[in-house]
Structure formats: structure tokens, C-alpha cells
Amino acid sequence: MNQKPPIVEIRSLYKSYRRGSQVIPVLNDISLDIKEGEFLALMGPSGSGKTTLLNLIAGIDKADSGTIHVGGVDITSLSETELAHWRALHVGFIFQFYNLIPVLTAFENVELPLLLTGLSKRKRQEHVRVALQVVNLTDRMEHYPGQLSGGQQQRVAIARAIVTDPTILVADEPTGDLDRISANDVLGLMERLVHELGKTIILVTHDPRAAKKAHIIMHLDKGVLNAHNQTDL
Amino acid sequence: MHIIKLIYKNAFRHKLRTSLTILGVAIAILAFGLLRTVISTWYLGVETASASRLVTRNAVSLVFPLPLAYKEKIRQIDGVKGISYGTWFGGIYIDEKHFFANYAVEPKTYLAMFPEIILSPDQKAAVFRDRKGAVAGRKLAERYGWKLGDIITLKGTIFPGNWDFVLRGIYKGRDENVDETAFLFHWEYLNEALKKAGRSWADQVGWYMIEITHPDLAADVSVRIDKTFKNSLAETLTETEKAFTLSFISMTEAIVIAIQLVSFVIIFIILAVVANTMAMTARERIGEYAILKTLGFGGFHVSGLIFGESIFITMLGASLGILLTFPAAKIFSKELSTYFPVFNIERETIVMDIVASFFVGFVAALFPTWTAVKIRIADGLRRIG
Numbered sequence: 001m002n003q004k005p006p007i008v009e010i011r012s013l014y015k016s017y018r019r020g021s022q023v024i025p026v027l028n029d030i031s032l033d034i035k036e037g038e039f040l041a042l043m044g045p046s047g048s049g050k051t052t053l054l055n056l057i058a059g060i061d062k063a064d065s066g067t068i069h070v071g072g073v074d075i076t077s078l079s080e081t082e083l084a085h086w087r088a089l090h091v092g093f094i095f096q097f098y099n100l101i102p103v104l105t106a107f108e109n110v111e112l113p114l115l116l117t118g119l120s121k122r123k124r125q126e127h128v129r130v131a132l133q134v135v136n137l138t139d140r141m142e143h144y145p146g147q148l149s150g151g152q153q154q155r156v157a158i159a160r161a162i163v164t165d166p167t168i169l170v171a172d173e174p175t176g177d178l179d180r181i182s183a184n185d186v187l188g189l190m191e192r193l194v195h196e197l198g199k200t201i202i203l204v205t206h207d208p209r210a211a212k213k214a215h216i217i218m219h220l221d222k223g224v225l226n227a228h229n230q231t232d233l
Numbered sequence: 234m235h236i237i238k239l240i241y242k243n244a245f246r247h248k249l250r251t252s253l254t255i256l257g258v259a260i261a262i263l264a265f266g267l268l269r270t271v272i273s274t275w276y277l278g279v280e281t282a283s284a285s286r287l288v289t290r291n292a293v294s295l296v297f298p299l300p301l302a303y304k305e306k307i308r309q310i311d312g313v314k315g316i317s318y319g320t321w322f323g324g325i326y327i328d329e330k331h332f333f334a335n336y337a338v339e340p341k342t343y344l345a346m347f348p349e350i351i352l353s354p355d356q357k358a359a360v361f362r363d364r365k366g367a368v369a370g371r372k373l374a375e376r377y378g379w380k381l382g383d384i385i386t387l388k389g390t391i392f393p394g395n396w397d398f399v400l401r402g403i404y405k406g407r408d409e410n411v412d413e414t415a416f417l418f419h420w421e422y423l424n425e426a427l428k429k430a431g432r433s434w435a436d437q438v439g440w441y442m443i444e445i446t447h448p449d450l451a452a453d454v455s456v457r458i459d460k461t462f463k464n465s466l467a468e469t470l471t472e473t474e475k476a477f478t479l480s481f482i483s484m485t486e487a488i489v490i491a492i493q494l495v496s497f498v499i500i501f502i503i504l505a506v507v508a509n510t511m512a513m514t515a516r517e518r519i520g521e522y523a524i525l526k527t528l529g530f531g532g533f534h535v536s537g538l539i540f541g542e543s544i545f546i547t548m549l550g551a552s553l554g555i556l557l558t559f560p561a562a563k564i565f566s567k568e569l570s571t572y573f574p575v576f577n578i579e580r581e582t583i584v585m586d587i588v589a590s591f592f593v594g595f596v597a598a599l600f601p602t603w604t605a606v607k608i609r610i611a612d613g614l615r616r617i618g
Binding site: 052055058060061081084085086087088089093095097099101102103104108111112113115116160 | 235239242243246520521524525526527528529530531609610611614617
């Protein structure tokens with residue numbers, strides 16, 4: 001589908017958790033390439049390791065072994081501080097429960113990641129307005145999360161995710177807490193980000209309708225990754 | 234924004250909890266401030282004592298007198314600039330509840346030696362003229378509504394009988410730390426009565442106040458005075474006014490230590506209250522801190538939010554407490570003027586209030602910050618929803 005070089009390269013990735021003296025393997029020898037501009041959906045039953053894999057790609061968790069290159073950077077070799085800085089510039093996050101800061105307005109929530117970029121106030125405001133235009137929420141920018149519907153909150157979260165123009169967007173069950181209409185809005189928006197803005201999205205979902213929007217669907221089962229094309233669904 | 238705005242907005246997310254915490258801190262700081270003022274008032278005499286004044290008393294005890302004849306001998310000692318003397322009268326006005334310090338002094342030399350006692354020249358002259366004349370501090374006169382010319386009767390305890398005095402002067406303190414509740418009258422008036430009655434205290438004084446030419450001579454002059462009266466019937470003990478006052482305070486040191494301990498206990502109690510508030514706050518927001526970390530904010534930012542909020546709440550409570558301390562001290566001073574003639578909040582007390590509040594705010598944030606910074610992002614995110 002896409003002849004561009006992979007923007008995410010994962011090789012021989014292992015991850016396990018400890019529960020007392022017990023070691024629980026979660027990811028087992030995962031290797032995966034995601035090309036720039038691709039929309040990848042990760043599916044699988046609960047506990048299959050989808051979110052863990054997403055967290056590792058996004059640099060918010062550490063693998064036991066293996067390598068993850070994102071945009072040419074081996075993020076498994078970065079320190080916590082370096083990872084935090086890398087995340088601020090290269091990853092946009094969309095969560096199931098939106099995770100907006102309730103005491104900040106939509107505008108301020110979207111502006112948050114820009115505070116780490118060193119941009120001037122005026123530049124930050126320009127970026128925030130553009131991001132809110134993309135998600136069609138400029139008329140709600142002074143509203144607090146509590147004054148917005150679930151779908152609107154998720155659109156604010158998407159604006160926050162794209163405002164720094166990150167290398168990849170990671171979305172963990174972004175429609176899991178939304179009604180059908182709002183979910184369709186959010187998925188349509190994500191499709192637009194891929195098709196119109198060339199964003200690379202990695203989506204974790206249980207929802208086959210959401211996964212259908214992706215170019216590639218991969219299934220994780222007991223820590224092992226299997227690829228499917230759209231016709232398998 | 235941003236961090237400061239977020240700190241402010243976070244602080245008032247739970248208005249009731251924050252308000253109660255602020256109120257708790259305010260009350261604690263108020264109590265702390267009042268207790269520290271009690272302690273500083275206790276030591277007030279020490280602070281206001283002059284380095285150029287010595288006190289000579291009977292070496293056995295203050296309850297034993299010294300002969301008046303020592304006066305001239307002391308005056309001739311090198312380094313002595315002036316001498317005065319006095320006797321504790323211990324008279325009661327109305328009843329025991331209406332306590333105030335009252336002494337018989339030699340007024341000319343005494344007032345000359347205490348420039349911190351301000352008396353108008355007219356009143357001074359009137360006091361000197363009238364052997365029954367007395368001087369009262371401004372606060373004492375206000376307390377009982379005394380006016381110049383009023384007859385004030387004290388009932389003697391050490392020197393029995395009813396003693397009438399005519400109020401000829403009302404003094405003010407040069408500084409706010411000067412006791413304005415003392416009552417002074419002519420030693421001569423007391424002595425004449427004692428002579429007539431044939432009492433043993435006639436021609437005897439309770440203590441000598443000695444002004445020296447230079448503070449550096451205090452030790453030498455003290456030794457010389459005591460040496461002069463060595464092996465006499467009434468040996469002397471001479472010390473600086475500060476040491477003399479401290480010897481009084483040392484008798485009540487246990488009370489001062491107890492008050493000091495209570496004041497620090499108050500700080501630890503409020504530390505527990507603020508720490509509890511901050512622990513609850515941080516636990517509730519652990520998901521948000523994880524989000525901030527996910528977005529690239531580091532431990533420094535998360536620490537700043539928690540420390541900032543804790544210190545902000547504590548300092549807000551402290552400010553309220555400090556503001557309340559002043560009217561509370563006024564009420565305290567009015568109600569307990571018998572025991573605390575001067576009850577002024579010192580700058581050091583305010584500084585201690587601020588330092589203690591900052592300490593509370595800082596320490597209360599330590600554990601929540603440690604928890605928020607240490608938690609793995611993935612674990613923090615799992616707590617949301």
C-alpha cells in the first residue's frame with residue numbers, strides 16, 4: 001500500500017510483568033514495521049498485551065529486551081528524562097477517557113504540550129487555534145472539560161495530540177467511552193488525520209468497526225502478533 | 234498559564250477541603266504566634282535590660298535587705314556613675330486579683346537612671362515635691378481610670394496597713410516594650426513609716442540599682458562592689474540587670490519550656506493536617522500526573538505542582554493566621570494585662586510563623602511528591618476511568 005520507509009521498527013521485543021515471584025510474559029518476540037502515514041489497528045482479547053505494546057512504542061514503558069526505533073531513534077536506549085523530552089516532541093496520545101485536565105479550558109488543555117517546546121506565547125496560540133480548527137472546536141475553546149460532551153472532549157484530546165505535529169499518534173480505545181455517533185465522528189477525524197495530514201496512527205481497539213478504518217489490522221494473542229488484512233474482518 | 238495558574242486552580246478544586254485546611258493552618262499559626270509572643274514577653278525584661286545597669290542585692294536572698302549605708306560606699310567605687318535603690322512593696326489594690334508591680338524607689342535618681350520611663354517635667358516635679366506622690370504606668374492608670382491627683386490606697390502585705398498615695402505622674406514607655414503597668418512611690422515615705430513603727434526594715438533597701446560608666450566594666454565593678462562588703466553582716470551579690478532578670482525567669486523556666494513544647498506540637502499537628510490533605514490530593518490526581526508525564530512533563534514539573542499547591546495552601550492559611558494574631562493579641566493583652574504588662578507581637582514571631590508555615594508546606598508535600606514522581610506512567614494511567 002505504502003512504499004515509504006518504516007517510521008516504527010520493532011525487533012525481537014519481549015516484555016513481562018512480575019507479580020511477586022511470578023513472572024508473567026506479556027509480549028513474546030514481537031517484530032513489526034509501521035510505515036509513515038499508515039493507520040494500524042491492534043486488536044486482541046483483554047490481557048493480550050495490546051496496550052503494553054502501544055505503551056512501549058510511545059515510550060511510556062520499558063521493554064525487557066529488543067529494540068524499538070521510531071523515526072530513526074532507538075527509544076529503548078533513552079533515559080527517562082530523554083524519553084520524556086522525546087515523547088513531548090514525537091508522540092501524540094489519545095486515551096479512552098480523554099484524560100483532559102478538568103481545571104483547564106479546552107484551549108489550555110491543547111496548549112499544555114506546547115509549554116515544553118519553547119515556542120512563544122503567540123506561536124503557541126496560533127498552533128492551538130489550528131489544532132482546534134482541525135477538530136472543529138474553535139467555538140468551544142474557552143469551555144472546561146466538564147462543560148463538553150464525551151465526543152467533544154475526545155476531539156479536544158485529539159487536538160492536544162496533534163498540536164505539536166508529532167511523528168506518531170497512539171490511540172488507546174479512543175471510542176471505548178463514546179456513543180455510536182460520537183465514535184463515528186472521532187474515527188472520521190482520525191481518518192482525516194491520516195489521509196489529509198499524513199499522520200501515522202497506531203490504534204488499540206476492541207471495536208471491529210473502529211479497526212475497519214485502519215489500513216492494517218494486527219491481532220495480538222497471548223503476546224504473539226498476527227497480521228490480518230481488512231477482508232478477514 | 235501555567236504552572237502557577239494550575240497550582241491556583243488545583244488548590245481550589247475541593248473548596249471545602251481546602252478551606253478547612255486553610256482554616257486549620259490559620260488557627261494553628263494564630264495559636265503558635267500567641268504562644269511565641271507569651272514566650273518573648275516572658276523574656277521581655279531581659280531584652281529591655283540596660284547593659285550599663287547593675288543590680289546589687291543581698292547575697293543570701295532578695296527577701297533580705299541591704300543597709301542604706303552601703304549607698305555612699307558603692308558610689309565611691311571606680312566605674313560607678315550613679316546609684317539608686319528600691320524596695321519591693323507588694324501592696325494589694327482592692328484585692329489579690331488586681332495585681333500590679335509596686336515599688337518604693339528614690340524617685341530622682343531612679344527616673345534619671347531609667348530614661349525609658351517618660352514623664353513630663355511638670356509631673357516629675359510634682360512627684361518630687363509630694364512625699365506621698367506616686368507614679369503609675371499609662372496602662373495601669375487606664376485600667377483603673379486613675380487621674381492625676383487621685384488618692385490610691387494599697388494594702389500592705391510585707392508592710393502591714395493601708396497606704397495612701399497621691400497620683401502625681403503617669404509615665405509612658407519610650408519603646409513599646411517598656412512595662413507601663415508599674416506603680417512607683419517614694420522610698421522615703423515607706424522608710425519614715427517603718428521608722429515610726431520601729432520595724433527592722435527601716436533604713437534598709439531591697440536592692441541597689443547602679444549605673445556604670447561603660448558596659449565593659451560590668452564584671453569588674455560587680456566584683457569590686459561584692460568585695461567591699463565581703464564578710465559584712467549583709468554580703469552583696471551584684472550582677473547585670475539582664476542576669477538579675479534572667480534569675481527571676483529561671484524560676485519559671487519549666488513553664489516557658491512547656492509553652493515552647495506546646496507551640497512546636499501545634500506545628501506538628503498542622504503538619505499532619507496539611508500532609509493528609511496533600512496525600513489525598515495527590516492520590517486523587519495520580520492519573521493526571523501520569524498524563525502530564527505522558528505528555529513529556531518531568532518529575533520537576535510534577536513536584537512543582539504538588540509543592541506549589543502545598544506551600545500555597547499553607548501560606549494562605551498562615552497569612553490569615555498572622556492577620557488574626559494582631560486583634561487576638563490585643564484582646565489577649567487586655568484580658569491578661571495583669572500577667573503580661575506588655576504583649577506585643579514581635580517581628581521575630583512573624584518570621585517564625587512564616588518559616589514554620591513554609592516548613593509545614595514543604596514537608597507535607599514530600600511524600601505525595603515522591604509517590605507521584607516515582608509511579609510508572611503505565612500504572613498511573615491504569616488508575617483512570
